[in-house]
Structure formats: C-alpha cells, structure tokens
Amino acid sequence: xxxxxxxxxxxxxxxxxxxxxxxxxxxxxxxxxxxxxxxxxxxxxxxxxxxxxxxxxxxxxxxxxxxxxxxxxxxxxxxxxxxxxxxxxxxxxxxxxxxxxxxxxxxxxxxxxxxxxxxxxxxxxxxxxxxxxxxxxxxxxxxxxxxxxxxxxxxxxxxxxxxxxxxxxxxxxx
Amino acid sequence: xxxxxxxxxxxxxxxxxxxxxxxxxxxxxxxxxxxxxxxxxxxxxxxxxxxxxxxxxxxxxxxxxxxxxxxxxxxxxxxxxxxxxxxxxxxxxxxxxxxxxxxxxxxxxxxxxxxxxxxxxxxxxxxxxxxxxxxxxxxxxxxxxxxxxxxxxxxxxxxxxxxxxxxxxxxxxxxxxxxxxxxxxxxxxxxxxxxxxxxxxxxxxxxxxxxxxxxxxxxxxxxxxxxxxxxxxxxxxxxxxxxxxxxxxxxxxxxxxxxxxxxxxxxxxx
Numbered sequence: 358x359x360x361x362x363x364x365x366x367x368x369x370x371x372x373x374x375x376x377x378x379x380x381x382x383x384x385x386x387x388x389x390x391x392x393x394x395x396x397x398x399x400x401x402x403x404x405x406x407x408x409x410x411x412x413x414x415x416x417x418x419x420x421x422x423x424x425x426x427x428x429x430x431x432x433x434x435x436x437x438x439x440x441x442x443x444x445x446x447x448x449x450x451x452x453x454x455x456x457x458x459x460x461x462x463x464x465x466x467x468x469x470x471x472x473x474x475x476x477x478x479x480x481x482x483x484x485x486x487x488x489x490x491x492x493x494x495x496x497x498x499x500x501x502x503x504x505x506x507x508x509x510x511x512x513x514x515x516x517x518x519x520x521x522x523x524x525x526x527x528x529x530x531x
Numbered sequence: 532x533x534x535x536x537x538x539x540x541x542x543x544x545x546x547x548x549x550x551x552x553x554x555x556x557x558x559x560x561x562x563x564x565x566x567x568x569x570x571x572x573x574x575x576x577x578x579x580x581x582x583x584x585x586x587x588x589x590x591x592x593x594x595x596x597x598x599x600x601x602x603x604x605x606x607x608x609x610x611x612x613x614x615x616x617x618x619x620x621x622x623x624x625x626x627x628x629x630x631x632x633x634x635x636x637x638x639x640x641x642x643x644x645x646x647x648x649x650x651x652x653x654x655x656x657x658x659x660x661x662x663x664x665x666x667x668x669x670x671x672x673x674x675x676x677x678x679x680x681x682x683x684x685x686x687x688x689x690x691x692x693x694x695x696x697x698x699x700x701x702x703x704x705x706x707x708x709x710x711x712x713x714x715x716x717x718x719x720x721x722x723x724x725x726x727x728x729x730x731x732x733x734x735x736x737x738x739x740x741x742x743x744x745x746x747x748x749x750x751x752x753x754x755x756x757x758x759x760x761x762x763x764x765x766x767x768x769x770x771x772x773x774x775x776x777x778x779x780x781x782x783x784x785x786x787x788x789x790x791x792x793x794x795x796x797x798x799x800x801x
Contacts (some may be wrong), residue, residue: 411605415647416643426631429626430703430708436708441707444691456644458721472663473684476674482674485782487784
C-alpha cells in the first residue's frame with residue numbers, strides 16, 4: 358500500500374540554491390569596501406575609446422602602408438636569406454649558435470612549458486617588485502634574450518645568414 | 532523656445548524608453564542611476580562578463596595599458612576582415628596568388644581590408660606578448676590567478692599559430708619560404724622529426740597544396756575556435772578569480788616598517 362512508503366518525493370525535504378557565498382568571494386558581506394566605480398560608464402568609456410583609437414590607427418596605417426606581396430611562390434627559387442616570420446626569427450637566429458634540435462625545438466618548447474608552469478614554480482606569494490628580485494631578473498634576462506635574437510635575425514642578417522648592418526641592407530618582410 | 536524643444540525631446544525620449552518594444556529589449560531604464568547601472572551590466576549578454584563595479588586603481592590606463600582588451604578587439608577586427616577576405620580567396624595553389632592580386636586591385640575596399648588584416652595580425656602578436664609581459668611584472672599570475680595564466684600561455688601560442696598559418700595563404704615568395712623555413716624547425720624534433728614535419732605540412736616533400744589547405748582550414752576555423760573557447764575561459768576566470776589583480780601591494784619590508792611604526796606609536800601611548 359502507498360501508506361507504508363516511508364518517504365515520497367513530496368514529503369522529502371527539498372532545497373533551492375539561492376546563493377553560494379565563498380569565503381573570499383567579492384560578495385562576502387564583511388569584505389571591506391574598496392575604492393570602486395561603476396563599470397557603466399567609467400570602464401566602458403575607456404574600453405570604447407581604446408577600441409576607437411585602435412580602429413583609427415589601424416585604418417590610417419592600412420591606408421598609407423600596403424601589406425607586402427612578392428612574386429608568385431617558386432619552390433625552385435630559394436631567396437637568400439630565406440627568413441621565417443619575424444616572431445620566429447629569434448629561433449632562426451639561434452639555429453646559428455646551437456644544434457637544430459636545441460635551437461628549433463627544445464629551447465622554444467622548454468620556454469613555453471616553463472611559462473605555463475611558472476605560477477606553480479614561483480611559490481613566492483608576494484607581488485611587490487622588491488620581494489621578487491630573482492623571478493624578475495630571470496624573466497627579464499630571458500625576455501631580453503628573445504628580443505635581442507629577434508632583432509638580430511630581423512635586421513642584422515643577410516645572405517648566408519652573414520652579419521650585416523641595417524644601413525647596408527635590410528632583408529626583412531612583415 | 533529652447534526650453535520647449537528640450538521638453539519635447541525629453542518627452543519623446545521618455546515615451547520611447549517606456550514603450551513595450553524598448554522594454555522588451557532593455558529590461559531597465561537608461562543606466563544613469565546606481566540601480567540601472569547595475570541592471571545593465573547583469574542583464575546584457577555582451578556586458579555581463581564585466582563586474583558591476585571595478586576598483587579605481589585596477590582600472591587605470593597606466594596599470595593595464597588596455598593590452599588584453601586591445602588583443603581581443605584586434606581578434607574581432609581580424610574575424611570581420613577575415614570573413615571579407617574569405618569571399619574572394621580560394622586555397623588552391625594555382626589561383627591563391629591571383630586571388631590576392633584580385634583583392635588588392637579589383638575588389639572594392641579589398642586592398643584596405645587586406646592591409647587591415649595583415650597589420651592587425653602583426654599588432655595582435657605584439658599586444659598579446661606585451662600583455663603577458665605586463666601581467667608578469669605585476670605578479671598577477673600568482674594565486675588565485677595561476678590557472679588563468681596557463682590559459683593565457685595557450686592563447687599566446689594560439690595567436691602565434693594563427694599568424695603563422697595566415698602567413699602562407701597569399702602563396703607568394705615571402706609566405707612560401709617563411710613557412711618552409713619555419714616548418715623545417717619541426718623536423719628537428721627528436722625521434723619524431725619526420726612525422727612532425729609531415730603532420731604540419733601534410734606532405735613528406737615540402738610545402739605544397741596539402742600544406743595550403745591544411746593551413747587555410749586551421750587559419751579560418753580550427754585555430755579561431757580554439758582561441759574563442761580559451762578566450763571565453765580566460766575572461767570568465769578573470770571574474771571568478773577576483774577581478775583584475777590591481778597594482779602590487781606593499782612589499783614585506785614596507786609592511787614590516789608600517790607595523791614597527793604602529794607598535795612604536797602604541798608604545799608611546801602607554
């Protein structure tokens with residue numbers, strides 16, 4: 358009989374989720390009020406102006422400077438030097454110093470993996486510059502190394518990957 | 532006279548914003564009261580990834596330089612200009628180059644749109660890189676934002692691949708040889724070099740038709756999808772991890788000095 362059933366769905370206690378307030382949530386009641394402003398209009402107007410400025414700059418540059426287009430591709434006519442896109446020229450420059458496996462695969466691979474695991478390796482909780490001398494030094498050195506090699510590969514390398522000064526000739530396409 | 536006109540305009544505006552059609556689109560009045568300024572952020576799908584309020588310090592232009600936002604904006608510009616270019620471009624090695632020539636000379640606004648696409652792409656690589664550098668120096672990758680940094684690294688790599696795949700499409704000497712040189716690096720992968728190279732180019736011999744169609748497909752749909760998904764996570768996590776990090780708090784030394792100062796002032800009171 359139905360009456361012997363101890364608990365039906367109707368008699369069971371049911372809950373509705375109204376809100377979940379986490380300990381550190383922005384909705385935390387006792388959290389100190391910080392100096393904040395409404396996103397509409399204060400942040401949105403800045404975003405809009407940034408987008409507008411970018412559109413104007415991009416349009417003007419595109420009206421003045423044409424995107425490069427060389428002759429039809431020809432597998433039998435290797436340009437000298439043949440250069441990778443500019444952001445990979447640091448790697449191409451390193452091919453000049455290290456074995457191809459190291460310069461072309463391991464170095465960029467480890468850099469990318471190193472970047473990805475950075476927050477789990479750098480366990481120093483402080484965000485202040487003064488407390489982060491080691492991590493800032495290491496990161497700056499690596500960033501400078503990549504910047505210098507990209508610049509060298511872009512503007513200081515000519516035929517046969519020989520060193521050439523930018524005022525002699527620039528082999529560089531965007 | 533002026534006041535009557537103003538009154539009329541106000542009345543017309545009020546009539547419009549209180550109409551059923553207007554209210555069916557926007558469920559609240561114009562956002563010029565704190566309540567409506569909150570409702571607009573929560574009720575609009577395009578705005579709801581923003582918080583209702585934002586810390587004044589974190590919002591400063593000189594803190595973020597708008598680099599993340601500009602990267603996203605450039606992605607949108609690239610999507611729009613890219614769709615336009617897709618109307619005219621066929622990824623077939625006998626016609627691809629001629630298509631580009633046609634875009635630059637015969638299509639209305641074709642040259643401008645291609646230029647915008649090219650320069651926005653290079654610029655996006657720059658803004659994404661600078662955004663990453665900025666986040667590092669502010670220590671904004673630290674807990675609780677560590678996973679969002681990882682998502683950002685994926686987005687950085689996706690940006691590079693998007694640029695790299697697009698570089699080949701004009702099928703001119705620049706793109707052809709840049710991709711030849713670039714994809715040769717993959718063949719130096721230990722143990723799997725040949726496989727890595729032929730997966731990338733789609734052929735064991737070198738860059739050809741199979742590479743063109745592979746790069747085209749990745750460029751117009753594969754990588755943009757990956758980017759869009761990770762961007763959604765990236766933006767969502769900014770909110771969920773407590774919003775923008777804001778300028779770094781005082782260092783340990785400064786905190787200690789402040790505590791010492793407080794202790795001495797308490798001691799002098801006793």
